[in-house]
Amino acid sequence: xxxxxxxxxxxxxxxxxxxxxxxxxxxxxxxxxxxxxxxxxxxxxxxxxxxxxxxxxxxxxxxxxxxxxxxxxxxxxxxxxxxxxxxxxxxxxxxxxxxxxxxxxxxxxxxxxxxxxxxxxxxxxxxxxxxxxxxxxxxxxxxxxxxxxxxxxxxxxxxxxxxxxxxxxxxxxxxxxxxxxxxxxxxxxxxxxxxxxxxxxxxxxxxxxxxxxxxxxxxxxxxxxxxxxxxxxxxxxxxxxxxxxxxxxxxxxxxxxxxxxxxxxxxxxxxxxxxxxxxxxxxxxxxxxxxxxx
Amino acid sequence: xxxxxxxxxxxxxxxxxxxxxxxxxxxxxxxxxxxxxxxxxxxxxxxxxxxxxxxxxxxxxxxxxxxxxxxxxxxxxxxxxxxxxxxxxxxxxxxxxxxxxxxxxxxxxxxxxxxxxxxxxxxxxxxxxxxxxxxxxxxxxxxxxxxxxxxxxxxxxxxxxxxxxxxxxxxxxxxxxxxxxxxxxxxxxxxxxxxxxxxxxxxxxxxxxxxxxxxxxxxxxxxxxxxxxxxxxxxxxxxxxxxxxxxxxxxxxxxxxxxxxxxxxxxxxxxxxxxxxxxxxxxxxxxxxxxxxxxxxxxxxxxxxxxxxxxxxxxxxxxxxxxxxxxxxxxxxxxxxxxxxxxxxxxxxxxxxxxxxxxxxxxxxxxxxxxxxx
Numbered sequence: 001x002x003x004x005x006x007x008x009x010x011x012x013x014x015x016x017x018x019x020x021x022x023x024x025x026x027x028x029x030x031x032x033x034x035x036x037x038x039x040x041x042x043x044x045x046x047x048x049x050x051x052x053x054x055x056x057x058x059x060x061x062x063x064x065x066x067x068x069x070x071x072x073x074x075x076x077x078x079x080x081x082x083x084x085x086x087x088x089x090x091x092x093x094x095x096x097x098x099x100x101x102x103x104x105x106x107x108x109x110x111x112x113x114x115x116x117x118x119x120x121x122x123x124x125x126x127x128x129x130x131x132x133x134x135x136x137x138x139x140x141x142x143x144x145x146x147x148x149x150x151x152x153x154x155x156x157x158x159x160x161x162x163x164x165x166x167x168x169x170x171x172x173x174x175x176x177x178x179x180x181x182x183x184x185x186x187x188x189x190x191x192x193x194x195x196x197x198x199x200x201x202x203x204x205x206x207x208x209x210x211x212x213x214x215x216x217x218x219x220x221x222x223x224x225x226x227x228x229x230x231x232x233x234x235x236x237x238x239x240x241x242x243x244x245x246x247x248x249x250x251x252x253x254x255x256x257x258x259x260x261x262x263x264x265x266x267x268x269x270x271x272x273x274x275x276x277x278x279x280x281x282x283x284x285x286x287x288x289x290x291x292x293x294x
Numbered sequence: 295x296x297x298x299x300x301x302x303x304x305x306x307x308x309x310x311x312x313x314x315x316x317x318x319x320x321x322x323x324x325x326x327x328x329x330x331x332x333x334x335x336x337x338x339x340x341x342x343x344x345x346x347x348x349x350x351x352x353x354x355x356x357x358x359x360x361x362x363x364x365x366x367x368x369x370x371x372x373x374x375x376x377x378x379x380x381x382x383x384x385x386x387x388x389x390x391x392x393x394x395x396x397x398x399x400x401x402x403x404x405x406x407x408x409x410x411x412x413x414x415x416x417x418x419x420x421x422x423x424x425x426x427x428x429x430x431x432x433x434x435x436x437x438x439x440x441x442x443x444x445x446x447x448x449x450x451x452x453x454x455x456x457x458x459x460x461x462x463x464x465x466x467x468x469x470x471x472x473x474x475x476x477x478x479x480x481x482x483x484x485x486x487x488x489x490x491x492x493x494x495x496x497x498x499x500x501x502x503x504x505x506x507x508x509x510x511x512x513x514x515x516x517x518x519x520x521x522x523x524x525x526x527x528x529x530x531x532x533x534x535x536x537x538x539x540x541x542x543x544x545x546x547x548x549x550x551x552x553x554x555x556x557x558x559x560x561x562x563x564x565x566x567x568x569x570x571x572x573x574x575x576x577x578x579x580x581x582x583x584x585x586x587x588x589x590x591x592x593x594x595x596x597x598x599x600x601x602x603x604x605x606x607x608x609x610x611x612x613x614x615x616x617x618x619x620x621x622x623x624x625x626x627x628x629x630x631x632x633x634x635x636x637x638x639x640x641x642x643x644x645x646x647x648x649x650x651x652x653x654x655x656x657x658x659x660x661x662x663x664x665x666x667x668x
Contacts, residue, residue, distance in 0.1 A: 183379035186346050187440075191393035192367035205383040 052262035072263035081236050085244035088154045089223055092240055096161040096222035097215050104169030109199055112177030130167035134227050145232050152234040160228045165218040176210045212279045220272055241268045296357030296447035296480055297322045303352035305338055312338050313504045325474050327491045328484045330501035336484045337452055344450050345369050357447055372441030376453040378433045380425040387421040390439045411443045431462045451483040488530045500524050522646040525572055533572045534614040540567045552609030553588030560652040566643040575617040577638035586631020592624055
């Protein structure tokens, strides 16, 4: 045997303790990074809570601790217009969610499972609709709302929000139905099920997670929408909360009711947070459903 | 119970033809197994019979009645899927009874039938569980139960055991055979597993590129395959093939092949010249280099305990597998000879069709006599 001309560099293994230290440092760095992200995302909401409990001039001092003065919250719940707008918002968001889920499921089942030649075109059209900016459709929508006689009614908002929510619910649910094992459906066909029975007895019970996640997204969208809500509603008693908050006035025209607005914002965000926490597990399950074969 | 008849059934997707004019008659109560390489269309053919996909041409009859355009649920068939396809959100009892529920039967009638079927399949203690809490074998039983409860005239199985581990597969194979003996329903079974096909089938249908290559009993396919394709497909390990060159003229040919192979054969019936020879691993034996019909170098020995496989390289690109019952005491890289009897030699022509030769005839006749006796 002749010596090989090339010798591999010998890599010395470091001591066990140094690897342990390295691992701990990495873990620490990850924690710091997570902390930064959390602060970045949660601080605005925290600041809203802090501000909403401050009075007058205290607002302009950089205190990071809440003053725990709930005057504005009390005022808020004595304000019938605001309470009315909360009811309006709940009605609009719930109806929008329910309608878009019903429409979305029916469309998704057809698009995901039934073969027809125009399927690709329809899917593309749906995607196109969902990329229109709101401002573009605003004037057309206004005409439509007038024509339907829905101007200044909360139901006008339900109709218009469907434009935004149906495309993405359909799109997400189509993906889910496509990934749904075909054999399960064939089994149901052999068991004598109609399309409708397959949908209600087999697909829907198994679609819980994805329904929850798309439903929540639709609800959030409808709850937070501002532009349509501002345009199609004229009177205070028919407004939804985002507009109600936006149009909140102070005691004089020179006073900006910062704390009241913050209190109202915190109040209307709470239902969303509660909703997301309730469905949190299902949403995560929905987002990853079908990723790995169970 | 019913017969199944296919008349020039074909299926194409776009321009892609998957099934080309299949004719097949399955008798009442028969157990027929479809085999073939993946993509040969065996599952498609099963789905066509089930009515899960529509035919592009041809006719299907079940029990003498045309069902070509009858929906799947009205054909009197039951289907057992490869993935079991149990409804994950329903209990075992509801899974089994779902078809009856859809039919609108009364609840106590459903319960009675489900209990009966569950008892037969030994899943009666699992009725309140959900599919994910069951083992693979139990799931398969429930899937069979779901098929059984509809009292089908024809049972269709689509590779039902391929998701099970080998022990369980053997156990379930025996149970399916017993089920067929008990209820005597016509069964059509798709598999790629040799052992399942050979042990379960009354008749095997070998499919290749959407065409039936051969239909016959397991013994017929093993002893008298129609073509090189069938010969290579039936039997495990597969038949050894080697190309040969011929001199002479029909019907007597002199063959020369790899490993010093030199044979004189007399082809009967067909006039075409042999192009390939085939010998099954179990028909070969290891002998001294000069005593064999052909010779080569022993490359590898596999010891499976009850049997041994020797891999002998007879030509740079040809390796013959030899099945030996006793572990040979031969070192690797030794030259060995391979011997076989005349009647174990298969000849195939250029087109891959098997040619009968003088010796093969006797054996074929003997096989068919044995069969008749059995």
